[in-house]
Each structure stands twice: as C-alpha cells, then as structure tokens.
Amino acid sequence: MATPDRNLHPVNLPADWAPQGWRERVAVQQPSYPDQGALATVQRELAALPPLVTSWEIMSLKHCLAEAQEGKRFLLQGGDCAENFSDCSSEVISNRLKVLLQMSLVLVHGLRLPVVRVGRFAGQYAKPRSTDTETRGGQTLPSYRGDIINAPDFTAEARTPDPRRMIKAHARSAMTMNFVRSLIDGGFADLHHPEYWSLGWVGHSPLADEYHRMVSSIGDAVRFMETLSGESVHNINRVDFYTSHEALLLPYEEAQTRQVPRQWGWFNLSTHFPWIGMRTAALDGAHVEYFRGIRNPVAVKIGPSVTPDQLLKLIDVLNPDDEPGRLSLIHRMGAAHIADKLPALLDAVKRDGRRVLWICDPMHGNTESTSNGYKTRRFANIRSEVEQSFDLHAAAGTRLGGVHLELTGEDVTECTGGARDLTDADLERAYRSTVDPRLNYEQALETAMLIVRKQAQ
Numbered sequence: 484m485a486t487p488d489r490n491l492h493p494v495n496l497p498a499d500w501a502p503q504g505w506r507e508r509v510a511v512q513q514p515s516y517p518d519q520g521a522l523a524t525v526q527r528e529l530a531a532l533p534p535l536v537t538s539w540e541i542m543s544l545k546h547c548l549a550e551a552q553e554g555k556r557f558l559l560q561g562g563d564c565a566e567n568f569s570d571c572s573s574e575v576i577s578n579r580l581k582v583l584l585q586m587s588l589v590l591v592h593g594l595r596l597p598v599v600r601v602g603r604f605a606g607q608y609a610k611p612r613s614t615d616t617e618t619r620g621g622q623t624l625p626s627y628r629g630d631i632i633n634a635p636d637f638t639a640e641a642r643t644p645d646p647r648r649m650i651k652a653h654a655r656s657a658m659t660m661n662f663v664r665s666l667i668d669g670g671f672a673d674l675h676h677p678e679y680w681s682l683g684w685v686g687h688s689p690l691a692d693e694y695h696r697m698v699s700s701i702g703d704a705v706r707f708m709e710t711l712s713g714e715s716v717h718n719i720n721r722v723d724f725y726t727s728h729e730a731l732l733l734p735y736e737e738a739q740t741r742q743v744p745r746q747w748g749w750f751n752l753s754t755h756f757p758w759i760g761m762r763t764a765a766l767d768g769a770h771v772e773y774f775r776g777i778r779n780p781v782a783v784k785i786g787p788s789v790t791p792d793q794l795l796k797l798i799d800v801l802n803p804d805d806e807p808g809r810l811s812l813i814h815r816m817g818a819a820h821i822a823d824k825l826p827a828l829l830d831a832v833k834r835d836g837r838r839v840l841w842i843c844d845p846m847h848g849n850t851e852s853t854s855n856g857y858k859t860r861r862f863a864n865i866r867s868e869v870e871q872s873f874d875l876h877a878a879a880g881t882r883l884g885g886v887h888l889e890l891t892g893e894d895v896t897e898c899t900g901g902a903r904d905l906t907d908a909d910l911e912r913a914y915r916s917t918v919d920p921r922l923n924y925e926q927a928l929e930t931a932m933l934i935v936r937k938q939a940q
C-alpha cells in the first residue's frame with residue numbers, strides 16, 4: 484500500500500488547532516454517554532494502540548487524488564452504508580473486495596485510466612440519524628447510531644451508548660485491514676487471475692457475458708505487453724486499496740489523531756480518507772473544526788441545500804492553501820434535484836479557480852420508502868443521477884473524477900430495478916441492511932458499466 488511522500492505542495496499548518504479543539508464548537512450527531520469517566524478511559528486506551536494506517540500511505544493516496552483532479556485517474560469509492568460487527572467475516576470482506584475489484588476492472592478497461600480504489604470499510608461504523616430517539620409501542624429509546632455506539636435491538640440496554648464499543652470497532656477495523664492487505668499482497672488482485680474474484684452467482688447474471696468479454700480482452704492486453712517486453716507486467720499485478728469512513732464520532736477520531744516522526748502536522752491514523760457527512764458539515768461546527776487541522780485528504784458530502792457562497796467558505800476553511808489532492812466534494816443531490824442545484828456550485832468553484840475533486844454519490848439523494856415499509860433506492864434514479872452528473876460537469880467545463888457508492892458483494896435485495904429488474908415485492912427476500920439500502924453485486928457491476936458507456940458518448 485505504501486509509496487513515499489511525493490506531495491511537496493507547501494502548506495501552512497494551522498497554528499491555532501489541536502485535536503481536541505472541536506470540543507469548543509457545537510458537535511451534532513454525537514451520542515450522550517452516561518459515564519464520562521468510562522469514555523475518557525476508552526480514549527486513553529485507543530490513543531495507546533498502534534495506528535490502523537500510516538502517514539506515508541495517506542500521502543500516497545493524496546498524490547493519487549491530486550492526479551484524479553487532473554483527470555489522470557478515476558476514483559471508485561464504495562462499500563456498506565454501515566459495517567456491522569457481525570459482518571466482520573472472511574466471506575463478507577472478500578466478497579466486497581471482489582465486487583470492487585471487478586468494478587474497477589470494468590472502469591480501467593472502459594475509461595482507459597488507472598482507478599483509485601477506496602473502500603467504505605475498516606471503520607465505517609458510525610451513522611448520523613434523522614432523530615435522536617425512536618418510539619415504538621409507547622417506549623422511547625435512543626436511536627441506533629451504528630455498532631461503534633450502540634446496538635440495533637429495541638431494548639434500553641442495547642440502545643444505551645457504550646464507549647467500549649469503540650475498542651471493538653477499532654479491533655474489527657484492524658482485522659478487516661489486515662485481511663484486505665493479506666489478500667492483496669497474496670495476489671488476490673492479480674490481473675493475470677481475475678477468476679480469483681469470481682462471485683459464485685456471476686455465471687447466472689445477465690451481465691456475465693459483457694463482463695467476461697472485458698476480462699478476456701484485458702488478459703489479452705496483459706499477455707501482449709508481456710510478449711512485447713519479454714517480461715511480466717509487475718506493476719499491474721498489484722493494486723492499491725485505501726480505506727475511508729465518515730469521521731462522525733469525534734471522541735474516536737480525536738483518539739486516533741497523532742503526530743508522526745519526519746512529517747509535519749497531525750494525521751488521523753484510523754483511515755486514509757475521512758469524510759464529513761451532509762448533516763455535520765456546518766462551517767462553524769465541530770466536525771469542520773476537527774477536519775481543518777488534519778493532513779489526510781478529506782471529503783465533504785454536499786447536499787441540495789448548500790449555496791455557492793457556503794461552499795466557497797467551506798473550501799477556504801478546509802483547503803486554504805489550495806493543496807493538490809487535499810479536498811474532494813461528494814455531491815449527493817438526488818436525480819430530481821441535481822440539474823437544478825449542481826450547476827451553480829460547479830460554476831462558483833470553477834470561477835474562483837479552486838482545486839477540488841468532484842465525486843458523485845448517486846445513492847443518498849435517492850432514498851425512499853415503499854408502501855410495505857422498506858427503505859429503498861430505485862436503480863433508474865441512481866443511473867439518472869450518474870448520467871446527469873457527467874452531463875452537468877461537461878456543460879460547466881468541470882470534471883467528474885469519481886463515484887461514491889453503497890454496495891455489497893452479497894446477493895441482497897435492497898435497491899429495486901437493475902439487470903434483474905427487482906420490484907418492491909422482491910425486497911423482503913434478502914433485505915439485510917440495518918441502515919441504507921445497498922446495490923447488490925449485479926447492480927454495482929451495472930453501475931460501473933453505465934459509467935463506461937456514458938463516458939464513451
């Protein structure tokens with residue numbers, strides 16, 4: 484995963500910043516822990532544990548993101564809405580890796596660009612919620628906020644925030660990272676052997692033929708290059724994988740914020756690429772205060788209510804030196820609103836000459852509830868938001884440099900539509916998410932194919 488720090492853009496480190504400085508601001512979407520002493524003990528324990536990622540991996544990703552800003556790479560960021568402690572298993576982790584590798588193969592082949600692969604995993608355990616409490620049958624309890632905070636069962640015990648869960652989340656993140664690193668180091672991602680990434684049911688998929696054609700054409704290209712050069716193509720045997728999560732739970736993130744020998748400044752060493760969610764992106768809020776001081780590349784989710792003026796101020800705070808690779812903006816408007824909301828933002832950022840990586844999240848603006856009570860997303864809306872994004876960026880003279888998706892390698896039925904045309908009635912068959920609906924394996928692959936088709940137009 485590591486290459487040395489190649490990011491030499493001068494930056495002024497904020498002198499008035501400290502990892503705990505966010506505590507002076509309003510921190511929304513935080514649990515209220517009943518025992519503050521236990522919370523402090525957990526923070527001390529976390530701070531003493533080794534980090535999950537290193538600063539040179541972080542700087543190497545920043546360099547890749549800088550190249551994506553210049554159109555030399557495309558970013559694929561994806562994974563669960565929220566990881567569950569019980570899904571920290573070899574099958575779930577390897578299936579998710581397989582689908583991301585397959586999607587990136589489709590993108591590399593179709594876009595003719597290297598793909599930066601970033602998982603929403605190894606730390607994606609905290610969730611923002613629309614209400615602090617939930618009432619059922621006359622009983623009101625705290626909302627479920629992700630496994631790092633409490634448990635989903637509707638009992639007072641399960642829903643009480645427990646700081647010890649942070650230690651479990653850290654351990655599971657480490658196990659996930661360890662397994663992903665070992666799989667990749669062991670050759671799992673070797674382009675000579677895409678059969679390693681086959682998911683059992685791909686053979687029965689309506690998309691299988693198109694996918695297998697791409698695999699064999701890449702295989703031919705690899706063999707052709709090897710024949711020409713007389714040696715094996717080492718640099719495409721291996722791929723890099725980076726991690727990301729919404730850095731929502733600030734006591735956890737603070738405890739993982741460290742200084743590193745021979746590097747200036749502070750790094751969040753729990754993930755390579757943290758992001759600020761839409762609900763916590765207030766300019767004067769605790770999350771923006773925390774993020775402005777860390778040296779990781781960072782992203783912010785941009786929803787339909789953000790104005791051009793607010794966006795430029797956010798950029799000023801998060802990337803005052805216009806550092807390459809530092810800031811990504813993930814727009815998540817919804818298929819029905821993007822044409823109305825995005826162009827003014829693109830124009831403002833372009834007019835001011837700000838350097839950002841634009842990423843499309845076609846999931847979070849397209850969530851709806853069915854009459855039988857499921858939270859779902861319609862594939863047609865996801866497709867439409869991706870397609871409109873490419874068109875709106877082309878019209879504005881800006882570049883869409885990546886996508887951010889909620890997906891799983893499991894055969895779930897959570898989003899409707901797609902190659903198998905899932906309907907509302909199919910949702911109950913395999914609805915497994917405790918939070919947002921994810922693309923299943925086929926719908927994820929279909930999204931990669933539609934990006935390629937759109938780009939070829």
Ligand code: PEP
Binds near residue numbers: 762847
């Ligand atoms: C998410 O990414 O799961 C999420 C809650 O997104 P947003 O902040 O864009 O609503």
Ligand code: MN
Binds near residue numbers: 564847889918919
């Ligand atoms: Mn989500």
